[in-house]
Amino acid sequence: MDAFIEIAHLHKTFETSREVSTPALIDVSLTIPHGDFAVISGPSGSGKTTLLNLLGALDSPSKGTISLGQTMISKLKEAELSPIRRDRIGFVFQTHNLIPVLSARQNICYVMRLQGRSQQEQESRVAELAGKLDIEQLLDKHPDQLSGGQQQRVAVARAVASRPQLLLADEPTASLDSTNAERLLDLLEQLNHDEGVTVLISSHDSLVINRARHSIVLRDGRVVADHYERNDIP
Amino acid sequence: MYKLIWHMAWNALGRRRGRSLLVTLMIGASLWGLLFMEGIYDGMTEQMIDNTVKSDSGNLSLFAQGYRLDPSLDRLLPDSLLNQQILRTNPLIKSRSIRFSHTGLLATAHAARQVQIQGVPLEEEIVHAGLSDKLAQGRLHFGSDGNGAILGHGLAGKLRVSIGQKIILSAQDRQQNINSLVLKVNGIIRSGNQPIDDKILYMDIEQCREFLGVSQGFSQLSLILHNPDNTALLQEQLLRELDDSAIEILRWDQLYPALLQGRQVMKTFNLICNLLVFCVAGLGVWGVMTVSVLERLREFGIMIAVGTSFQQIRAQVLLESTLLGLGGFILGAGSGVATLLWFVEHGLNLEVFQEGLQAFGMDTIIYAIIRPDYFTTALIAILLACTASVILPLRRLKQARPVTILNSQ
Numbered sequence: 001m002d003a004f005i006e007i008a009h010l011h012k013t014f015e016t017s018r019e020v021s022t023p024a025l026i027d028v029s030l031t032i033p034h035g036d037f038a039v040i041s042g043p044s045g046s047g048k049t050t051l052l053n054l055l056g057a058l059d060s061p062s063k064g065t066i067s068l069g070q071t072m073i074s075k076l077k078e079a080e081l082s083p084i085r086r087d088r089i090g091f092v093f094q095t096h097n098l099i100p101v102l103s104a105r106q107n108i109c110y111v112m113r114l115q116g117r118s119q120q121e122q123e124s125r126v127a128e129l130a131g132k133l134d135i136e137q138l139l140d141k142h143p144d145q146l147s148g149g150q151q152q153r154v155a156v157a158r159a160v161a162s163r164p165q166l167l168l169a170d171e172p173t174a175s176l177d178s179t180n181a182e183r184l185l186d187l188l189e190q191l192n193h194d195e196g197v198t199v200l201i202s203s204h205d206s207l208v209i210n211r212a213r214h215s216i217v218l219r220d221g222r223v224v225a226d227h228y229e230r231n232d233i234p
Numbered sequence: 235m236y237k238l239i240w241h242m243a244w245n246a247l248g249r250r251r252g253r254s255l256l257v258t259l260m261i262g263a264s265l266w267g268l269l270f271m272e273g274i275y276d277g278m279t280e281q282m283i284d285n286t287v288k289s290d291s292g293n294l295s296l297f298a299q300g301y302r303l304d305p306s307l308d309r310l311l312p313d314s315l316l317n318q319q320i321l322r323t324n325p326l327i328k329s330r331s332i333r334f335s336h337t338g339l340l341a342t343a344h345a346a347r348q349v350q351i352q353g354v355p356l357e358e359e360i361v362h363a364g365l366s367d368k369l370a371q372g373r374l375h376f377g378s379d380g381n382g383a384i385l386g387h388g389l390a391g392k393l394r395v396s397i398g399q400k401i402i403l404s405a406q407d408r409q410q411n412i413n414s415l416v417l418k419v420n421g422i423i424r425s426g427n428q429p430i431d432d433k434i435l436y437m438d439i440e441q442c443r444e445f446l447g448v449s450q451g452f453s454q455l456s457l458i459l460h461n462p463d464n465t466a467l468l469q470e471q472l473l474r475e476l477d478d479s480a481i482e483i484l485r486w487d488q489l490y491p492a493l494l495q496g497r498q499v500m501k502t503f504n505l506i507c508n509l510l511v512f513c514v515a516g517l518g519v520w521g522v523m524t525v526s527v528l529e530r531l532r533e534f535g536i537m538i539a540v541g542t543s544f545q546q547i548r549a550q551v552l553l554e555s556t557l558l559g560l561g562g563f564i565l566g567a568g569s570g571v572a573t574l575l576w577f578v579e580h581g582l583n584l585e586v587f588q589e590g591l592q593a594f595g596m597d598t599i600i601y602a603i604i605r606p607d608y609f610t611t612a613l614i615a616i617l618l619a620c621t622a623s624v625i626l627p628l629r630r631l632k633q634a635r636p637v638t639i640l641n642s643q
């Protein structure tokens with residue numbers, strides 16, 4: 001098994017006040033291989049979002065380490081993290097994913113522009129993804145002119161446009177109806193298959209959990225299950 | 235990269251168009267006010283100085299040693315002084331006029347007042363003092379017989395004389411005899427210099443000397459320079475070349491120190507005005523930028539989550555505030571220049587305040603001045619204010635973890 005993400009003895013404790021501290025993750029160790037399609041599930045408050053934020057280098061652990069490929073991201077400084085977020089990770093949040101002042105097209109191009117990709121490259125990538133995600137008609141609209149499902153599709157396009165190795169999605173279907181949720185999952189699977197992106201989704205939606213190839217269950221900040229479905233072990 | 239930052243900043247401002255416009259207008263309006271005040275007040279001060287320089291002190295004045303303490307008819311500068319090379323062909327000097335002064339009593343059939351008799355070569359004085367612009371009534375002429383007189387506006391008013399009227403001038407001549415002479419009022423001038431307007435009686439210098447029993451000489455030589463900045467230089471030259479035991483050589487600001495103070499007061503005043511604009515711009519931009527940064531935390535959070543560096547966000551926020559400031563500057567400077575140019579051309583008519591203004595030696599029509607440093611100082615003040623105003627919002631962004639920013643609101 002070719003490990004892509006290595007999480008070792010990860011702890012995250014929130015100091016809510018001087019006296020009270022909330023342990024959100026307790027001694028979490030996980031291995032995610034390249035090309036994985038994993039779903040982190042668990043009841044509300046179990047630590048799913050906390051884990052994804054740590055993986056996305058948006059927060060730093062209290063203890064333990066996270067490696068992404070050869071990089072120990074839990075040890076890096078903020079200034080060193082932005083290129084990693086930019087080049088290696090794509091993020092899809094539950095809602096309000098898009099930058100409101102930019103059109104759908106500009107949102108999708110944003111990270112590519114940060115990366116300094118050429119205009120031509122940006123255009124062909126947008127065209128390619130727009131076809132796959134069926135958002136060609138939406139490209140020139142602004143986020144506030146799009147429905148929740150449309151916004152999520154644009155968000156997925158934005159997240160993968162920069163060709164990240166890892167796609168993190170925190171409850172991406174929570175604001176969608178089941179039809180739209182199914183479509184979004186189809187897309188994520190397709191991208192996972194076509195582009196080899198490692199996908200990590202957090203959800204307590206059975207629709208999502210049923211699609212998991214790799215199922216991780218958290219409860220009260222601990223990993224209580226970590227197994228591959230059927231014969232999907234890569 | 236710069237294109238992207240520019241694009242983001244421009245879009246952010248565009249999305250809050252109303253608010254952006256409001257701050258821009260606010261900065262513009264306060265800058266307009268500042269420029270207007272600076273231009274008019276400087277205009278007033280410079281006009282006051284100009285009036286005094288022209289009507290009396292020149293940029294430099296020469297007197298016989300001791301004359302200013304004891305202005306007697308024995309303390310005169312000799313006519314030969316005018317032939318000195320340094321005064322005759324000095325490239326620094328634009329115009330000169332000699333004045334022969336003495337006190338006297340001017341009377342009509344009803345009233346009498348003490349006057350300052352000023353014997354002048356009229357043609358020279360017209361050029362030197364710009365009398366054509368100051369003529370209020372009548373004309374600038376001493377008559378073919380040389381018995382015409384030109385009175386200050388205040389003096390004429392107090393004596394209630396009008397053009398063409400006869401007046402009697404009495405004075406003690408050099409031999410201590412009291413002489414008198416009938417003169418005809420040919421013109422009335424308003425110099426803007428109140429002591430002159432209240433006291434002066436211009437008459438022909440030859441006539442005046444004869445009247446006072448003096449064969450030659452004069453009390454004051456007033457010099458105006460092409461470039462007033464050379465005043466001290468010329469003063470030095472003259473002090474070196476001329477016999478300073480017999481001649482006193484004084485700059486306008488030595489003769490009228492209060493005027494120089496006035497100019498300095500205006501400078502301080504302008505500085506305070508700039509500070510005010512700085513505060514207005516700073517507060518306006520600060521308010522808008524704080525609100526707009528705080529309400530966009532989620533947006534910045536997403537930008538950070540997808541790999542935007544803090545430096546880029548800082549550049550964007552700075553650019554936004556600078557654009558607001560520059561917008562305000564362009565608006566304010568544009569309207570300010572237009573307004574000032576109008577007042578440079580047409581002047582600001584303050585006839586309502588005529589008496590008060592004239593007491594300060596100012597004209598009722600005030601011509602504005604435009605100086606480049608109004609704009610550079612204001613621009614610096616505004617840019618500083620804009621930069622300062624985003625320091626706090628940016629610090630909040632920098633100190634928070636990305637996840638905190640992402641989850642705010």
Ligand SMILES: Nc1ncnc2c1ncn2[C@@H]1O[C@H](COP(=O)(O)OP(=O)(O)OP(=O)(O)O)[C@@H](O)[C@H]1O
Pocket residue numbers: 014015016022023024042043044045046047048049050051204
């Ligand atoms: N910023 C924070 N400050 C304090 N406590 C926090 C913070 N973020 C999360 N927590 C706590 O950490 C625990 C895990 O929260 P987390 O958001 O990761 O749960 P979750 O599994 O994503 O829940 P949900 O399904 O409701 O989104 C919870 O007890 C929560 O109260």
Ligand SMILES: [Mg+2]
Pocket residue numbers: 048049050171
């Ligand atoms: Mg969550």
